[in-house]
Amino acid sequence: MNTADLAQRSLRSVWHPCTQMKRHEALPPVAIARAEGPWLYGTDGTRYLDAVSSWWVNLFGHSHPAMRAALADQMSTLDHVMLAGFTHAPVVELSERLSALTGLGHAFYASDGASATEIALKMSAHFWRNSGRPAKSRFVGLAGGYHGETVGALAVTDIALFREAYAPLVRLAATVPSPDRRGIGADAAAAALADWLAQHHETTAALIVEPLVQCAAGMAMHDAAYLRQARALCDRYGVHLVVDEIATGFGRTGTLFAHEQAGIRPDFLCLSKGLTGGTLPLSAVLTTDAVYAAFYDDDVARGFLHSHSYTGNPLACRAALTTLDLFEQTNALARNHDTAQALDALLAPLTTHPRVQHARRQGMIWAWDIETSLPDFARRYQGHALARGLVLRPIGKTLYFMPPYVLDEEAMQHLTHGALAALEATLSEETP
Numbered sequence: 001m002n003t004a005d006l007a008q009r010s011l012r013s014v015w016h017p018c019t020q021m022k023r024h025e026a027l028p029p030v031a032i033a034r035a036e037g038p039w040l041y042g043t044d045g046t047r048y049l050d051a052v053s054s055w056w057v058n059l060f061g062h063s064h065p066a067m068r069a070a071l072a073d074q075m076s077t078l079d080h081v082m083l084a085g086f087t088h089a090p091v092v093e094l095s096e097r098l099s100a101l102t103g104l105g106h107a108f109y110a111s112d113g114a115s116a117t118e119i120a121l122k123m124s125a126h127f128w129r130n131s132g133r134p135a136k137s138r139f140v141g142l143a144g145g146y147h148g149e150t151v152g153a154l155a156v157t158d159i160a161l162f163r164e165a166y167a168p169l170v171r172l173a174a175t176v177p178s179p180d181r182r183g184i185g186a187d188a189a190a191a192a193l194a195d196w197l198a199q200h201h202e203t204t205a206a207l208i209v210e211p212l213v214q215c216a217a218g219m220a221m222h223d224a225a226y227l228r229q230a231r232a233l234c235d236r237y238g239v240h241l242v243v244d245e246i247a248t249g250f251g252r253t254g255t256l257f258a259h260e261q262a263g264i265r266p267d268f269l270c271l272s273k274g275l276t277g278g279t280l281p282l283s284a285v286l287t288t289d290a291v292y293a294a295f296y297d298d299d300v301a302r303g304f305l306h307s308h309s310y311t312g313n314p315l316a317c318r319a320a321l322t323t324l325d326l327f328e329q330t331n332a333l334a335r336n337h338d339t340a341q342a343l344d345a346l347l348a349p350l351t352t353h354p355r356v357q358h359a360r361r362q363g364m365i366w367a368w369d370i371e372t373s374l375p376d377f378a379r380r381y382q383g384h385a386l387a388r389g390l391v392l393r394p395i396g397k398t399l400y401f402m403p404p405y406v407l408d409e410e411a412m413q414h415l416t417h418g419a420l421a422a423l424e425a426t427l428s429e430e431t432p
Helices: 003-013 021-025 065-075 089-102 112-129 160-169 185-203 224-237 256-261 291-292 314-332 332-346 379-388 409-427
Strands: 032-036 039-042 049-051 105-110 137-142 174-176 204-209 240-244 268-270 284-286 356-362 364-371 398-401
Touching: 049 284, 049 409, 089 105, 089 137, 089 284, 089 314, 089 332, 105 112, 112 204, 112 240, 112 268, 112 291, 137 185, 160 379, 185 204, 185 224, 204 224, 224 240, 224 256, 224 284, 332 409, 379 409, 398 409
Parallel strands: 137 174, 137 204, 204 240, 240 268
Antiparallel strands: 032 039, 039 049, 105 284, 268 284, 356 364, 364 398
16 A cells, blocks of 8 residues: 555544644655554554653564464453443453452443543542532642543643633643652642642542653652551541552562552542553543442442443453463563663663753653754654654653563664664754
8 A cells, every 4th residue: 555645545534532633744654554563563664662652552563373362362252232231251250350459349441541530539539429528519629630531520730732722611630749750759649639629528429640650741650658648638538549550560660550550549530541452442441439338329320330341341351361461471560661771771861961951761661851952852853763763752751661461682782772863863952
């Protein structure tokens, strides 16, 4: 297939996500024909290292043999059945395994992260209503937090670029300071949260946080101590703790779930992205038995009346089960530790570059803030990275890696050398 023709057909017929479409006049979308392992292959044969895991979803590489076999097997028996009034083995087995891993239960399924956020917020507010405290219907989140782009999720997302155009539609949540290590840190942020909850807990249903890494805020990283303090404060003031592990879950931060590093259990846990290893859309919200019990009643209106047509899709659940199998079979968390150590050594020239500030890593997430006068640094860098066979999409002036867990020595060399070369090429475009 002609690469340029496919790109132009896409621009005539597809509205690409999170994109100012006019910018594709200068950088057309890259037409991809196939993918294998950490590599994407263009229709023209060009090979690209998928260094952002196709928006942070791909864990064990593209077209994994175990995943292909599992999905083919599931397709031969049950592709889909509605989950209202029916059930099936993949959704039951997945729910049981997620419960065993998290200490939470009764998983509620949707298809994407924003939907998981909406579900958790609705469940929390409805819990308080069912418990005779309907005034507890507001939410609080962290400065720079990102939890999705649907209207409900935007209410707890504190990134103006995503939210301002829809402000009239959004019932904004309150915002407290982030514990980002670049800012005030965990203790001061926890003190600010304590002050806020002391004043507003009577009307607050839940606090929502991204544990350890606020990804869309430029990979803002914080200490696990904040999560412990937040858990204690939520307990003290009778407020739910919603932990959004949509991006940080499934090994990204070094443990299977980021909140494990704080030794806490949330009231609600939101999962998506890596849940299916980057193959099919699926999200899940897990909660406590106490929350579930508040909805269990003869009165239909006290039930959680929320649904998605593809809730608990058997194919997606089977993919998620295969993802969990692969963690066990490949000893992925230990392997990731070794991969991260090897990449750290190879990244020394980038980390010590004179224009790099605040180099940081959490598990399999790396980030560097770039000192540059280029207002369009991200767009320029993306183009130079593509020219070197790399898929990298900086957030503003923050360069980051979030690669699949299957990098070999060749892929690591390709990533580290290409990323540094792309940085030099981008900085060379600054006006003297």
